Amino acid sequence: MPYDADKTRAMPPVNPGGTASEQTTKISPVNANASTDAWPSEEPDNEPTVTAAVPGVGFPAGEDATEFMQPVAPPQQQPEDSGVYGPVMIEPGEDEEQPRNGKKKALIVAAAVVGAFGLLYGLDILVSSGNVPRGVTVAGVDVGGMGHDEAEKKLRDEIGPRLSKPVALKAGDVTAELDPRTAGLELDWNATVDRAGSQPLSPITRVTSFFTSREVGVATKADDAKVGSALEAMRPKLDHEPTEGTIKFEGGNAVAVEPHNGQKLKAEEAVNVIVSNWASGNPVEVPMDFTPVKTTKEGVEQALNDIVKTAVSGPVKIKGEGKDANLTPEQIFNTLVFEPGDGGALNVKPNKDKLVEAALPQLKDTVREGKDAQIVFEGGKPTVKESVDGLDLDWDKNLQPYFDTLKKTDAREIKFEYKHTPAKVTTEQANKMGIKEVIGEFQTGGFAPASGVNIRVVAEKVNGAIVKPKETFSLNKYTGPRGTAQGYVEAGIIENGIPGKAVGGGISQFATTLYNAYYYAGMKDAGHKEHSYWITRYPKGREATVFMDGAGNSLIDIAFTNPDDTGVAIQTIWTPSSITIRLWGTKNYDVTGSTSGEFNPTQPQEKKINKEGCTPSNGAPGFSVTDTRTIKDRRTGQSRTESRTVRYDPQFKIICEPPPGG
Known part of the structure; x- marks a missing residue:
């Protein structure tokens, strides 16, 4: 053979x-x-x-x-x-x-x-003998039958000029250029000519070489790590996340946005491909990993032509009770949302929140905010402030009829429906709650000015709150988030046993005052947490802390339950030096409290702090106490006791050191 x-x-x-x-x-x-x-x-x-x-x-x-x-x-x-x-x-x-x-x-x-x-x-x-075999091409240049020197000269003449030019890359739907010098790519001329090989001995190969050609490619001097680094630097341009097809409003018209698959460079394979093909003079197709999208170009076009173009073809009138709203094509477009559907489709739906945002400013005079009956304190006595039933547009019920109107080319108007929202606490209910006398009261003071600001804000929010029979009052739930948008400022807190600062600091003093007020009112404790160490202005074993994170999530709360058939109203009285909380209702209980002496003492440890604003402290020992509450029911004459043992950690002995850098 x-x-x-x-x-x-x-x-x-x-x-x-x-x-x-x-x-x-x-x-x-x-x-x-x-x-x-x-x-x-x-x-x-x-x-x-x-x-x-x-x-x-x-x-x-x-x-x-x-x-x-x-x-x-x-x-x-x-x-x-x-x-x-x-x-x-x-x-x-x-x-x-x-x-x-x-x-x-x-x-x-x-x-x-x-x-x-x-x-x-x-x-x-x-x-x-001694020539390049017939039919051999290098990077597309025919050098077959030439001597090695002649072949090298021809390659240098024809390939050389292209080697200093940027290498065109095609990466999925992205084109880019790679600088061969930056990537460390060079051509090895001698090795390139040698790759053509010696004269074949096979008579068959020699005969067929008269009629065929054979590409041997170039020999490259390359550092794969350097090529890889150059590609990594280009990754932000080559890679991109998948983009679903959608529709946008531009120049007064709705236009389609084509979907694009996501793609990510396959770095190791890309290095090999570029080293092998960079001198060919043709764009190098870079290997990529693709992430497919759900929508197709045809699906987007169908949604645009079948629904959206008609929806924004003209204004829409929304008829309210006594006043109308007119939405422009751009406002209409903003009330629509687009989602991928089955089979590459793009689904078009109306968005309730966007519809409210577009229409409510023109219809605000036709709605009325509901208000519960409140207890106001005038002349030192509680008075019922009447409730107001709410009147609002029924956005859920109006959403689909609105969307159906957008599909019409004429008669583009719709009558919106309203809904009535009765007050949760009506005037009649408030008058029947028996809120007539003080049933519990407590006062604290000695807070810093910044803490005083936060205490005033929360006191104004809670003042007049009504706790219906068998209902539980939660401070965090009632106030909601306590951030700068609600008027709270940065003030002192205790974090991991060390003084610190946070927006809303000082609210724990309000919580401690509220706890003692409902303690003496005979209310049922529904959950509270003491500070990690004792603060001297609060009674031992009878204090509380609260905490909400920056997102308004309740992490530590205080709550109490009204056990009676009569209602309770909360009155707050704030001054720059004190906060007083009174609970009004029908006094059914006589309450006394007693606190044991300290036991199980623990000594403080030193803690060094190198932050600005550090305040040295001698610390204080930790201890435990037991508080006992005695409740006598006026209606039955029976008494009961409740005990709670609280463990306080020792306060660190704070040693202040210079901050880093002086």
Whole structure:
């Protein structure tokens, strides 16, 4: 079997010009088995020509192989005593000699052809020795048959100018350019010419090289790490998240925004591809990982044409009770939301919040905010402030009819419906709650000015709150978030046993005052938490802290439950130096409290602080106390006691050190 010297692997016989059966020896027109009566004419003009195909040697399709073969004359009849076998009469039993003669002649012909072909083969090797093999291209430049020096010059002339230019990259739906110098890409000219290889020894390869070409590519000097770094620097431009198709309002019209798959650079594979193809002169397609989107271009176009264009084709009138609202096409568009649907579709829906935002400013005079009955304190006594039922647009009920109106090209107006919201605490209910006398009261003071601001804000919010029979009052739930938007400021807090600051600081003093007020009113404690260490202005074992995070989430709360059939109203009285809280209702309980002495003391530890604003302190020991509340029910004369043991941590001995850097 012949071998391709370029690829050093066995190559099968190739006969592009004929079938396998045609690669066997052909002798025409002699029939070795025929009798002498069937011998062909011996006239010179009719002498037959014998050709032979050489096993293992093929010729290109359409080529005539006779130029490699010599004509062979048919054997001439010889005298019987000449010693040469010819077409003589064969006696019975001698017909076995005829096939032998035919085979000998075929071998002679084949040997002649092989010899001629071998002569040509050797001549071709001799002539092309030291040259680049025929049909070889490098980066698209044909250098086949050239000497190495000539080939290198041609490559430098044709490829060299493109090597300093940016390499065009195609990364999914993004195009970019890579600076080969920044990426450390260079061409190795000698190795590039050497890659073409030496002359192939396979006769098949040498024959087919007249009709085919073979690309060997360039040899690159590259540092993969440097190429990778250059690609990583380009990643923000090459990578992007998937973008669903949608619709936007631009220039007074709704226009489609085509979807785009997300893509992310496959860095390791990209390095190999760029090193192999950067000098080709063609854009290099960079491998990417793709994240498909749900919508299609066709789905977006259908939503635009079927719904949105009609929706924004003109204004819409919303008729309210006594006043109307007119929405422009842009306002209408802003009330729509777009979501991916099944099969690449883009679903279009109305958005209630956006509709309220667009229409309510024009209809605000037609709505009325509901208010519960409140207890106001005038002349030192509680008075009921009447409740107000709310009147508001029924946005949930109006949403779908509004969307149906947008699908019309004419009669684009709609009558909105309203809903009435009764007060949770009506004037009648408040008058029947028996809120007539003080049932519990407590006062604290000694707060800092910033804390005083926060205490005043929360006191104004809570003043007049009504706790209905069997209802639970939660301070955090009632006030909601306590941030700068609500008027609170940064003030002192205790964080991990160390003084600190936060917006809303000081509210714990209000919580402690509220706890003691409902403690003496006989209310049921529904949850509270003491400070981690005792603050001297609060009674031991009878104080509370509260905390909400920046998002307004309740983390530590204080709450109490009204156990009676009568209502309770909360009155707050604030001054720059004190906060007083009174609970009004029907006094059903007499309450006393007592606190044990301190026990289980623990000594403080030192803590060094190097922050600005540090205040040194000698600290204080920790201890435990037990508080006992005695409640006597006026209606039954029965008494009960409740005890609670509280453990206070020792206060750190604070040592202030200079902040870093002086």
